[in-house]
Amino acid sequence: MKRPAYLAVHPASHHPVQSESVDLRTIADFGAACEAIAMPLQTNRTQVNGSRLFSTWEITRYLIPVDPVHLRRVLRQNPDLPQGKSRGEAGSKWFSLQEVRQLKAFFASTGTKARAYLPYRPPGLPPCSAVLANSTAESGKTTTCAHLAMAAAQDGYRVLAIDLDARGGLTRLMGAETGEEWQTVLPLVGRHYVEHLQMLNRLRLERGETPVPIEAGLERALGLRPSDLAQPTRWPGVDVIAAGPDLSAADLRIAGWRLQARTWKFWTSLASALTQDSLSDRYDLILFDTPPALGHLSMAGMAAAQALLVPLRARPQDLAETGRFMTMLGSAFGTVEEDEALAARAIGGDPARFSWEAVRAVLTRHDPARESTAAEAAQAALGSLLWSDRLPDSPFVTQTRAIYDTDYRETNRETYAAAREGVDAIYAAFKRLMVDSWQRAETVEPDTMSGAPHDG
Missing domain, CATH: 1.10.10 (Arc Repressor Mutant, subunit A)
Known part of the structure; x- marks a missing residue:
């Protein structure tokens, strides 16, 4: 009888090896080796300038x-x-x-005016914006974000995708270069912090106090704009502000800046960058892909967006985790509102109020054969907050492959059309949110309009 190997592991039979010390260089080499192995194994598809035909x-x-x-x-x-x-x-x-x-x-x-060859886009209005967020692992945030970006580009829109996840899944799927720290979104947050700290230091000097020193090298962020950080992707019509491993320390950096300037409203940093630097002539849609955690950078992305999209799986554990995430999200922003309300009462200002034009959930990687009960329960509980269309469970709709990136000759027209139908339906629901947002904005006086909404 062959017994499991672990039964034979004990001091009498085990020959200890020399202890090893694993430093950060080894960790970096480990990561580089994995990426080098994966690159030639990735599927090679027919491409022209990076995009298929x-x-x-x-x-x-x-x-x-x-x-x-x-x-x-x-x-x-x-x-x-x-x-x-x-x-x-x-x-x-x-x-x-x-x-x-x-x-x-x-x-x-x-062509005939009876047909819409180009998508609806009223001139002079800011881009629409949406953030995809959930703390549940494998919820489909990146997959959904990439498919929305590609669908909008195919429809004729100009898209800026902002990757806030240090793992850089969206960056890679869109074929962009992984960004080091100064190529990510962090300098836009740093710019907002430096501008606030400079204002505080002017007040300190007027009071005869010593100014707080600005972190070495951070002042270079003052000259950066979103368009400076955006890089083209292999999809015409889609630019991306990339993410990479350096972004993993963003929340620690932001927390440290917050300690230096406790009145700094970090959550307004990305909204400020997108509204101060008018993007109306460059983009029609801005999408934020967040990491599976609620941190400072995620909150800044959420506060900068008009719509909050919550991808999730139709499984009990995922529904429960999503519920905890939404509760945590409400608590985090609620705490900021309470703190800001105290400060507003002290100085007679307006309290902060966080809101979104729309909040929608979307079921991803959906398999009706296994998940119909959970999906029906979620639909009954969430009602109109949950889109009735689902992102299908398909090998052509994943975090490493998009249906829009698939040549239907790899399978057949019928299989391709079936996989694409669900994804197109999700984009149609999202496009309705965009059109509704612009139509509402057209009724607002120009001097009362802002770009991406935030607190206040």
Whole structure:
């Protein structure tokens, strides 16, 4: 009989090895080795300038509301338009997403006014913004965020995706370079802190007090704007402010800055950066992807967004964890409101109030065969707060692969269309929030409008 090996482990049979010391260099080498192994194992797909090609079937079904015959006729009549490349299927032409965007613009300027070739975007209004948050591991935040960014870009919007998670999942999925500390969002928070500390130091000097020294090198953040940190991705229409391992210390840095300036409202830092540096001419949508924790940086992202999206799995443990997260979120922002209310009463100012235009939950990696009971219970409990459409459990909808990044020839049209249907429905629900937000903003006087909403 073969017994388990652990029964044979005891001092008499075990030969101790020389003790080893594992330092931070070993940890770094471990991480670098894993990344180096993973890189050549990743799926290689057909790409043009980093983004895959789209067939005339996909374009006329999903991207431009025209008949395939009409599209081919327009291309023949307008040789200056992108003509695509012949690939595989008889008579089918394939186009890059940048070429698709050129075609959309052409049809918008020359096609029938009865069809919307370009998405609704009233001029002069700030971008819409949303943050995806949940402390539950594998809740689908990054997957949902990436799919929304890609869907919006395919629809014709210009997107800025801000990765607040030091693991950089969104950064990698979008094909961007992992950012070191000064390429992440942290300098925007640092800029806000330095501006506040400079104001406090001016007051200290007026009172004859010694100013608080500014951390060495941090003043360089004063010249940085979101557009300086945004880098293009392999998806035309999507830029990203990247994340990387250096961002893991962000909450500690912010906590230290808060100790130096206790009146500094760190939660307004990202909202301030996005409103002071007008992004209306560059972007239509800003998305924040947060880590699975509620820290200073996550709170700044949440306070900067108009909509709060909560991805979760339809499983009892995930529902329970999401409930605890939302309770914790309410408590954290509630504590800030209480503290600010005390300060406001002392100086006669307005108290802080946190609010979002919309809060929605979305079920991710949903398998109706296994999770229908939990999904129905969640829908009954949350009502309209939970979208009725689900992000499907599919090998084409994951944190490392997007359905929009998948060439349907890897499977077949029917399988591809079935996987895409649920994702498109989630984007449609999200787009309705965007359109509603802009329509409400159009009724507001220009001088009372702000960009991303925050406290106050």
